[in-house]
Structures are given as C-alpha cells and as structure tokens.
Amino acid sequence: MEIESQLVDTATASIQSEAGNGNQFHIKDVSVERSLLVGDTVVFNVGERFCATQAKCPHKQGPLNEGGFDGSIVTCPWHGSQFDVCSGAVLRGPAVEPLKAYKVVVEGETGHVETV
Numbered sequence: 001m002e003i004e005s006q007l008v009d010t011a012t013a014s015i016q017s018e019a020g021n022g023n024q025f026h027i028k029d030v031s032v033e034r035s036l037l038v039g040d041t042v043v044f045n046v047g048e049r050f051c052a053t054q055a056k057c058p059h060k061q062g063p064l065n066e067g068g069f070d071g072s073i074v075t076c077p078w079h080g081s082q083f084d085v086c087s088g089a090v091l092r093g094p095a096v097e098p099l100k101a102y103k104v105v106v107e108g109e110t111g112h113v114e115t116v
Contacts (some may be wrong), residue, residue: 023038023041023114023115024038024111024112024113025038025110025112025113026110026111027050027106027109027110030043030044030045030050030111032045032047032048033045033046033069033070033071034069035065037055037065038052039055040054040115041055041102041113041115042055042064042065042074042085043104044069044085046071046072046085046086049086050104050106050111051072051085051101051104052085052101052104052113053074053088053100053101054099054100057076057079057095058095058097058098058099059076059078059079059081059093059095059096060078060079062076062078062079062081063077064083064099069085072085072086073085076095079094079095080094081093081094081095083095083099085099085101086101087101088100102114102115
C-alpha cells in the first residue's frame with residue numbers, strides 16, 4: 001500500500017490514506033493514539049490495539065478522522081458527539097446512534113478491516 005496523501009492534524013494526530021488496497025493498511029502508519037482513514041472506515045490505535053469504525057458520525061455525517069482522539073474516545077469535529085472507538089458506543093450526544101465497529105485483523109506488518 002502506498003500513502004498517496006498524508007494530512008497530519010496536530011490536534012487529532014490523524015493520517016489520511018488514499019490506499020488502493022481496499023481495507024488494508026500498514027500498521028506502522030497508525031502509531032499509538034493516531035487514526036488512519038482506510039476507505040469508508042477509520043482505524044484507531046488504542047494503546048497498540050487496533051479498532052475500526054465507520055468514518056462518518058451518524059448524527060450529521062461529520063468526518064471522524066478529523067475529530068479529536070484521546071485514549072479510546074473520538075470526538076466528532078462538527079457537533080462534539082463522542083464515541084468509544086472499540087465498541088462504537090455513544091458516550092456523549094447529540095448523536096444517539098452508535099458507530100458501526102469493525103474487527104481489525106493484523107498479520108505481520110499489515111492490518112485489514114473486516115467490514116462484512
């Protein structure tokens with residue numbers, strides 16, 4: 001996988017990938033407390049554990065990869081909804097719908113988000 005564009009935001013420590021390999025990513029591209037946009041999902045590194053969710057907030061479709069990320073909590077940059085990135089649970093509204101959370105499988109230096 002090649003990273004064609006990197007957008008590093010110091011507030012969110014987020015990297016955006018325009019990878020052509022579907023839901024695959026290099027784990028080195030997601031260091032601790034960073035996120036990586038992989039297709040329609042966001043992969044989060046929660047203390048060396050990888051979690052993935054849908055990329056858009058269920059409230060008004062805010063881009064979660066641009067939101068604040070601390071520990072295991074992502075904050076939507078548009079209206080401040082907060083979610084647990086491993087379970088998808090809503091921790092603070094205005095969102096009421098949880099995020100879709102996906103399993104991440106790591107093999108060697110490559111990760112894969114299972115969205116089915």
